[in-house]
Amino acid sequence: MHGNWFRKRRIADDLSAFDEPYVHDVFRSNIWHLRGRDADLIVDTGMGLGILSAALDLTPGKPVMAVATHAHADHVGSLHEFADRLGPRIEAPAFATMDDKATYADMFRVLTEPVSRPPTENWNKKAYTLHPAPLTRMLDDGDVVDIGDRILRVLHLPGHSPGSMGLLDEKDGLFFSGDAIYQGELYDELPDSDRETYRATMALISRLQVRIVHGGHGESFDATRMRQIAETYIRQSRP
Template identity: 30%
Template sequence: MEWFTLEQIDQQTVAISEYGHWEKVRSFLLIGQKEALLIDTGLGIGSIKEVVDRLTDLPVRVVLTHVHWDHIGGVGEFDNCYVHPLDREWLEQGIPVWDTASVRKELMRELSQPLPAEFDISRFELFQGRPTGHLLDGMVIDLGERKVRVIHTPGHSPGHVSFIDDNGYLFPGDCLYSSETPVYSNYPSTSPQDLVMTLEKLGNQPDVRRIFGSHNQLEIQVSSQELLASVNYLRVNDLVRHGTGLHNFKAFSLLF
């Protein structure tokens, strides 16, 4: 069985999902005329580069929504990597709390399909290294006949970013995904205040047609009005702080 599940959003956009692991993490390949963009690199269990190489012959630029272990697993397979400056230290010096030994344990629990034959957990190392460059709020990446804009969306991590392309596809990473699991903003390196401002920012983005999550089900069915209503509810009820617990909304949930 193939470790990755490929889901074709359109002819130039592919979701690369890892449903065999409890995280159900997902990366995205956006293909332009002169370059392709890989949003996140998954767990590092299977070779995401082999998948990408089958899908495109174009040069591939790797961009990270944020530097958490389940999104940077395949970074070492590529010769470039871009990250927001506020997450750069984690990429270079390590993620708070998470080291290679603890990540190895997470990789091996709650598996629902066989691991690739070539994967050896004893050889897995959590990536650390310098990024090629930075992702800044408002930056536009031109892939050739397709432009992708970077949006700084902190909360889940200080340097978390989302991406929106000129098809109106929004890729919000871990600041918004379907409610099978909550969006986590309950540990010290997270900020409920920043996350709520991020949801407001996303709710005010013009021309969003479809939203694709980095965990759980592929497409998130949530409107701008619903996002803004959730922000208002949390603020009015003084819930935007650590320790207020789980907050359920129609399409998503948040844990503070």
């Protein structure tokens, strides 16, 4: 591994954000590490080009739950490193195989410059593959993820992908939104995307009571910005 592959940002006392700065910006996603009283929560796991578990500040012996908001390559690359793997039931078959048709790993391989710096010596983009990571717990809308001092509710937020989901701490207003909503270009033309469904999801999101949104890409934002993004999408995506 060339140096430190991951970049870390401290967001709060219990929350850090990681990303892979040398990855093409389309595939450069956020990895969230939320430290709970009884367990740590990892939300999405990047491209799998570095060893994520080694980069995290984990407490030996403390349980770690790795949650994938959906099965696209930029969110599941290091999922196999964790024993407890949670994700949307609807996309469970994709996690078991990590097939290109579900993850779009092939789209990364064909980029002219998928990384600005290779993660290892003699790295070959054509050999990029994802390790199967069957879910150990399948999540449905309304389920909860309990880390002791926080309970996060699972929200089914389809449109970007059929099983896309988010996690909301309804008490604190902390919202991990995955690729359902973030600041930047929203992708709704992938083979498994559905624009009409996405509009319904944005209508739901616009009604959520949140304090801060931590998306799958880009910087975090507040509830006012969240509603602006959702309402703009609804307006501009109509046929």
